[in-house]
Amino acid sequence: MTQELSIRLPGGIWKRIRDLRKQVNEMSATLSVELREALVMATTELVENAVKYGENAPLFEDIAVHVTLEPTSLTVEVCNGVVERQPLQELFERIDEIRESVDREALYTRRLTEILSDPTRPGKLGLYRVAFEGGFDLDCVLDGQKLCVRAKRELVLPWQPFISKTTDSPSRSIASPARPSSAGAA
């Protein structure tokens, strides 16, 4: 008797992230290069974190990405499933540390120094980079099995399209599930 099992597992997540980076880049084409690069970097880092540390919770299997450009702010929100709460402690502590810090450059440099002194430690630079290099404020909300990390950068001056022309939609946004939601079985 022959038994066979063929399962298609969702793949290509890193290509999806590359595509997402391209989409965010195109969406923010009217921003300054510096803001666009910051937005693309923040989106990528948060999504990579969700891929590495997120879990397929029964009620929240996908990674959801929401990027919003408003006249005076840029926001990236990435949500993923969570099964256990214990591993989130480090994330909460890191976000608190960044929020309370008055010198984000020092935080980032200190982290680099820690990597230098102990090569075996995992990098875990992403959130510091979003905060320092990208200039974003970070926040996170845990709602049952759904964890959302939000990065928001307030703009000192509204970006050009909103002060030069009137538009019916005051903001632009894209939303994308970055993780394929189903695996086919045959």
Next chain:
Amino acid sequence: MSDSRDPSTHLSPFLSSLIPRLKSREVVIDFRGFEYMNSATVSPLINFVKSLNAEGIPTSLLFDPTVSWQKINAQCMRAIARTLPHVQVP
């Protein structure tokens, strides 16, 4: 490669394998052509630079100051390179 799941699994062995061949040479690591580098790539690169320094190999790290993320990273690398006498970030 910078956006692979864990760049260190590819990068670290490759970079380590270069070190014996780089002894008695000067090394320039030129980031200026990089469009993007994720944070997971930073760790193996720092460790490579640290290994070069430990071997006494003169090393320069080049960043493009007109690109925001490169300018910021140059600043930070300059700060940590103070403890690495054979490494300079012009």
